Amino acid sequence: MGTTAVILGGGYAGVMAANRLAGSGRPGLDVVLATPDQRFVERIRLHEYAAGTRPDPTVDFDSLLHPAVHRMTGRAVRILPAERTVQLADGRTLAYDYLVYAVGSAAAAAPDGAVRMEQLQGATAARGQLAALPAGARVAVVGGGLTAVETAAETARTHGRLRVSLHSAEPIAPRLGTQTRRSVEKSLRRAGMELHSGTPVRADGDVRTSLGADVVLWCAGFAVPGLAAASGLPVNDGGRLCLDSTLRVLGQDRIYGAGDAGVIDDPFYDYLRMCCAAALPMGADAAGNILRSLDGEAGVRHDSGFRGLCISLGRSDGAVQFLTADDSPTRFHLHGRTAAVQKEIICRMTLRWIRGEAKRSGAYTWPTGPQAATTAAPAPMTRS
Known part of the structure; x- marks a missing residue:
């Protein structure tokens, strides 16, 4: 009997997770990506599009996803963990054996005008x-x-x-x-x-x-969809899905989270901000731990960090802030045209990393995070 992994959300975390799962070549594993978007949106390019310097900030999903990923256009409105199903806004129901919650974020509520x-x-x-x-x-x-x-x-x-x-x-x-x-x-x-x-x-x-x-x-702050709260899943005060260090949802053994919509419920991980530099590793690790669960192995603790922060200040100006692994600024930085070029390289590499994962599961790697003072062994995976 086959296993179905459903990924909710077609952003950076969701696409990375889908590619790592589908590219693993695991016999009997079906990977379904459910997203309301018709095309992948490069959110890191939206400021260019709004200003008029980029004609289109979207990319065809087919150019990014592994061929074995089955993409469905639809918006999830409720998750039923006891039944292992997801209800879509159009009335359809998706059954899953494993679920990756990667529905992303949006701008916080804005006033009139x-x-x-x-x-x-x-x-x-x-x-x-x-x-x-x-x-x-x-x-x-x-x-x-x-x-x-x-x-x-x-x-x-x-x-x-x-x-x-x-x-x-x-x-x-x-x-x-x-x-x-x-x-x-x-x-x-x-x-x-x-x-x-x-x-x-x-x-x-x-x-x-x-x-x-x-x-x-x-552009003042982020907010997340209310899907997790509406589904009775554990969320923090901001509505983000609460995860353990292996990116499993607290109290659930078949649901994982990745990207802006999830948060690891451990003060050690407070350094992880809502950004694509955190979403991509989380998506890859969530998928990796699903594969480990299928093998009866324990999940690994998520470990990702930062090295630099690139800022666009126009097409020929920018800044690069070098960082420690926990996102703290160092005294080193670049600015001007050199920084603008570096920013553009990183933006282009983002899609290359996603496409590379589609070609070979496990191809994408990332900087490690800060060293934890003590690292408890992850709880063993249970299969029900």
């Missing part, structure tokens, strides 16, 4: 609105993280006729080292931007009025 930038639909709306603005119109980007910084820089450098400002309740790019952050701020000002930090943006009424802007691009 703002365009959310974390999904293709919002980026498409922003692209149209920016292109239609007359010279001298004001564009306000809200948020202090890297998505906001990249969106603001790309917009300012592409649309020199517009007046662009960046608004953040906290310091801009707070994860960066002091010197790197200063160089980023200088680059943004050179692009003609106004920087406003330390003052929260009022969310009552139409935010365009409070900011005096014609268009407001909202």
Whole structure:
């Protein structure tokens, strides 16, 4: 009798997990990828698309997925662990033996008058609105993280006729080292931007009025779908699915999580932020532990870390912050055209890593994480 592994979500984590499973060549293993998206969305390119410097931030799934992956277009609305089934919005039901929860994230709720930038639909709306603005119109980007910084820089450098400002309740790019952050701020000002930090943006009424802007691009924080909570699975205060160190869902032996929608319920892993650099290793490890379970072996503890953070500040400017494994900034950084080239290389490599995994399961590798003070042996896999 065969085994069916269902992956929910066609983003970085989900596609990586599907390729590692399908590429293993395991006899009798069927791999199903269920996603509402018709095409793979390069979310790390959405700021370029919104500004008008990239014609299309999507890629055909067939060019990324292993041929044995069966892709289904559909949105999951409920998981029934006791029955090992997933209900889709169109009424269909998917049965699974193993499940990978990789439904990703979106922008946090935005006030009236703002365009959310974390999904293709919002980026498409922003692209149209920016292109239609007359010279001298004001564009306000809200948020202090890297998505906001990249969106603001790309917009300012592409649309020199517009007046662009960046608004953040906290310091801009707070994860960066002091010197790197200063160089980023200088680059943004050179692009003609106004920087406003330390003052929260009022969310009552139409935010365009409070900011005096014609268009407001909202890049303030992430939120995750409510699927896990609606399915009675354990979630944290932010709605993210709670996982153990092997990426299994707490209290479940057949459900794994990966990417932005999951969080390892251990303070040691607090350094793992919501980003594609964390999603890809998590997707690969979740798939790897499913394969180990099929062999009756114990799952391995997830181990991934960071080495650098690349920031786009336009097509010919950027910054690279070198990091320790736990995402802490070092005193080393690059900026300018060299950093912009490095950023572009990393963006291109992301799809190459996914395609490489489709050609050979296990091809993708990643930097190890910080050393744990003590490492408990993972709980043995049980099969029910």
